[in-house]
Amino acid sequence: xxxxxxxxxxxxxxxxxxxxxxxxxxxxxxxxxxxxxxxxxxxxxxxxxxxxxxxxxxxxxxxxxxxxxxxxxxxxxxxxxxxxxxxxxxxxxxxxxxxxxxxxxxxxxxxxxxxxxxxxxxxxxxxxxxxxxxxxxxxxxxxxxxxxxxxxxxxxxxxxxxxxxxxxxxxxxxxxxxxxxxxxxxxxxxxxxxxxxxxxxxxxxxxxxxxxxxxxxxxxxxxxxxxxxxxxxxxxxxxxxxxxxxxxxxxxxxxxxxxxxxxxxxxxxxxxxxxxxxxxxxxxxxxxxxxxxxxxxxxxxxxxxxxxxxxxxxxxxxxxxxxxxxxxxxxxxxxxxxxxxxxxxxxxxxxxxxxxxxxxxxxxxxxxxxxxxxxxxxxxxxxxxxxxxxxxxxxxxxxxxxx
RNA sequence: GUGAGAUUAGCUCAGUUGGUUAGAGCACUGGUUUGUGGUGCCGGGGGUCGCGGGUUCGAAUCCCGUAUCUCACCCCA
Numbered sequence: 386x387x388x389x390x391x392x393x394x395x396x397x398x399x400x401x402x403x404x405x406x407x408x409x410x411x412x413x414x415x416x417x418x419x420x421x422x423x424x425x426x427x428x429x430x431x432x433x434x435x436x437x438x439x440x441x442x443x444x445x446x447x448x449x450x451x452x453x454x455x456x457x458x459x460x461x462x463x464x465x466x467x468x469x470x471x472x473x474x475x476x477x478x479x480x481x482x483x484x485x486x487x488x489x490x491x492x493x494x495x496x497x498x499x500x501x502x503x504x505x506x507x508x509x510x511x512x513x514x515x516x517x518x519x520x521x522x523x524x525x526x527x528x529x530x531x532x533x534x535x536x537x538x539x540x541x542x543x544x545x546x547x548x549x550x551x552x553x554x555x556x557x558x559x560x561x562x563x564x565x566x567x568x569x570x571x572x573x574x575x576x577x578x579x580x581x582x583x584x585x586x587x588x589x590x591x592x593x594x595x596x597x598x599x600x601x602x603x604x605x606x607x608x609x610x611x612x613x614x615x616x617x618x619x620x621x622x623x624x625x626x627x628x629x630x631x632x633x634x635x636x637x638x639x640x641x642x643x644x645x646x647x648x649x650x651x652x653x654x655x656x657x658x659x660x661x662x663x664x665x666x667x668x669x670x671x672x673x674x675x676x677x678x679x680x681x682x683x684x685x686x687x688x689x690x691x692x693x694x695x696x697x698x699x700x701x702x703x704x705x706x707x708x709x710x711x712x713x714x715x716x717x718x719x720x721x722x723x724x725x726x727x728x729x730x731x732x733x734x735x736x737x738x739x740x741x742x743x744x745x746x747x748x749x750x751x752x753x754x755x756x757x758x759x760x761x762x763x764x765x766x767x768x769x770x771x772x773x774x775x776x777x778x779x780x781x782x783x784x785x786x787x788x
Numbered sequence: 789g790u791g792a793g794a795u796u797a798g799c800u801c802a803g804u805u806g807g808u809u810a811g812a813g814c815a816c817u818g819g820u821u822u823g824u825g826g827u828g829c830c831g832g833g834g835g836u837c838g839c840g841g842g843u844u845c846g847a848a849u850c851c852c853g854u855a856u857c858u859c860a861c862c863c864c865a
Contacts, residue, residue, distance in 0.1 A: 391856075443863050447789080465865085494865080499789075501858070503865085510865060576862075587863095642864090651865095658858095662865060689865025712823070744818090746825035761823060775825070 392498070392506025403697045404509075407690055408491060410537045411511045415489040418530045420513050423488035425469035427495075431459040437468040437672060439643025441583040448496040462495035465642065466512045466687055467669070468676075474516060475678035485517040491690070503660030503692045512666075512687035516673070519682035521617040524648040524668060525624035527684055531652055531664050532630055534688070539698030542663065543653045544630065547606075547638035548618040549586070551646050552671065554611035559585055561604045572599050589637040607636050614647055621648060640665065644672040648684065654696060663696075664688040704776055706732030708749035712761040714739045720760050723770060723788045749775060 389395060396404055412422075431451055438445050450462040463469055470488060479486055491511040500506055513530070515523055528544070535542050550558060566573065566581045566588065573596050577588045589600060610618065625632055632650075640649045649667035657663075666686025673681040709724035711717045717739060724735045734752045736745065742759060749757035758772045770788065773780045 388856080448863080496864080498863075501860085504863090508865070512865090640864095659860070660864075665865060687865060692865060741819095742823040743825075745823095748825085750825045757825075759823085763823085771823085773824075778825095780824085 390506070392500035392504075394505060394507070400694050403694050403699060404690065406699060407538065407693060407697060408511070411491070411534050411688070412489070414530060414533050414537060415513055417533075418487070418513075418526060420487040420489040420515070423470060423473070423490050423514075424492070425463075425466070425473045425490065427463055427493065428460050429463055429469055429472065431461045433468050433472050433676070434461055434464060437471065437642075437644055437676060438465065442642060444496060444642070448498050450495045450497055464496045465494055466490055466492070466510055467514060467642075467644070467672070467685060470512075470514045471672055471676055471678070471683070474514075474681075475673060475676055479516070480673055480678040480681050483517065485515070487513065487515045489513040501660070502658040503689070505691060509690040510687045511690060512685060514683060514685035516681050516683045518684070519670065521621045521648065522624065524617075524684050525621055525628070527666065527686055528625065528650055529628055529630060531666070531686055531688065535652065535663075535693075538693065538696070540654065540663075540693065540696045543655075544625075544632040545635040545638050545651045545653060546622070546625075546632045547635055547649045548610055548614055549640065549646050549649050549667070550606060550610050550614050554609060554614055555646065558604065558606055558609040561609065562586070562588075565603050569599050569602075572596075584643075586639050590639045605636055607634070617647060640667055644669040644675070646670055650686070652688075654692075657692060657696065660692060662689070663692045702753055704753050704755040706734070706754055707756045707758055708734045708736070708745070708752060708754035709758045710736035710745040710748065710760075711739050712742060712745070712759060713765070716760040716765050719765070719785070720758075720770075723758070723760075723785055726788055746773070746775075 431449070434445055434449065440446065444464045449464055452460065454460050470490060474480060474486075474488075489512065492509065493507050494510050495507055497506060498504060513527065515527060532542075532544070549555065563581060563585050566577070566585060570578060570581075573588070574591065577591050577596055580588045580591075586606075588596070589603065589606075591597065591600075607618070622632070622634075635651075638649055638651055645667040647668040647670065650665070651662050652664040653661045654663045655661065664686055666684070668682070668684040670682040671680075673679070673683060707724070707727055709720050709727075711720045717737065721735065724733050727733050732754075734749075734754060736748055740748070742761065745759050746757055755776060756772055756774055758770050760770050763769075764771055764782070767782075768785055769782045770785055771780065771782050
């Protein structure tokens with residue numbers, strides 16, 4: 386038997402219903418916030434991810450599905466969605482167009498990782514990218530949009546917030562932090578020593594408790610923000626509070642991708658295992674420029690759909706449409722015609738084999754049909770069809786021509 | 789990439805110190821005083837015990853390898 390590749394799952398019932406419900410819900414809400422659908426290719430030039438996500442990240446360093454295509458191009462299956470959207474944004478000269486442009490997307494992403502609960506090699510994200518607004522008001526709108534989506538799905542969450550600073554205040558802070566790390570190098574773990582060189586900010590996120598003890602003394606990014614970053618962060622907190630969004634400040638929150646600046650946020654859900662981050666995002670004002678576009682402020686987020694699936698509270702399934710069946714072989718063709726007519730406007734399930742009435746009712750029930758329409762001996766003679774409303778439990782006999 | 793635990797019917801799981809033909813519940817399917825479901829009763833089909841070796845008179849059971857899944861690390865959605 387040929388099996389699917391490791392970490393690549395089929396999505397079938399009942400997850401597929403949740404999946405579809407999620408996409409519909411998220412799409413409706415994204416449109417309410419003024420976002421429009423956008424689709425970028427799954428395959429992109431490797432250089433795109435190296436430049437945007439960052440060579441220091443694990444994603445680019447060891448998790449990409451990278452290969453050479455038949456034309457000799459160095460290509461990658463996308464490990465995340467933002468890079469492709471930004472590339473398309475620039476390539477289609479939307480950066481020159483200016484103004485405010487808001488997009489949402491959803492689809493598969495690929496990372497060559499060891500799979501476990503909430504972590505797959507092919508997984509799906511729903512994300513949005515808002516271009517052209519530097520104001521922190523858009524940050525708050527984007528965060529409220531995630532909250533709206535999660536609420537609509539019946540998912541409870543915790544929101545973590547941080548500011549990563551800007552090109553003005555981040556580099557000096559980084560210097561300060563590296564200086565501190567060098568002074569305590571003997572007391573921190575090997576991973577942190579490695580991080581000091583590759584991405585020092587990430588040591589703050591280290592799960593090693595002895596490291597955390599050392600970092601209590603570390604310089605705090607929030608104490609080192611420049612005036613504008615600081616006031617933006619304050620404004621953001623006020624906006625969220627005004628709109629009834631609870632949050633906690635987590636100055637250890639570091640986004641894993643290099644392109645983020647200023648606002649960084651993460652939505653956490655307890656009870657889905659170690660992979661508790663269900664959505665993450667933030668501002669990336671420099672990325673468009675960095676990929677050779679006209680400087681354009683931007684903010685966005687991505688939701689990990691698989692991580693959400695088991696948390697989604699589905700609405701009550703409603704009975705819908707018709708079930709058609711016949712009790713005798715001879716009635717099947719006639720049922721087929723009536724059903725086909727009905728199918729032009731309603732959901733219709735047809736049973737092709739003759740069965741007892743009881744069996745048909747069972748069948749109608751199983752496919753969640755509202756009405757069970759059956760032709761038996763009596764109906765065949767009279768040119769009628771027997772219909773039972775499975776919700777009202779009422780029955781009627783109607784002429785076939787009136788279907 | 790590292791460490792640990794699992795894998796028996798479509799699903800969730802039993803299975804004794806290694807011993808006839810490997811079981812249950814759910815699901816599916818059929819029947820049940822004649823044409824009434826989701827919710828009675830009775831029956832039926834369905835398993836090379838993850839795969840490959842080994843030990844043994846005999847392996848679901850013990851040993852080795854391998855694949856997959858799960859948990860943790862790393863990292864991330």
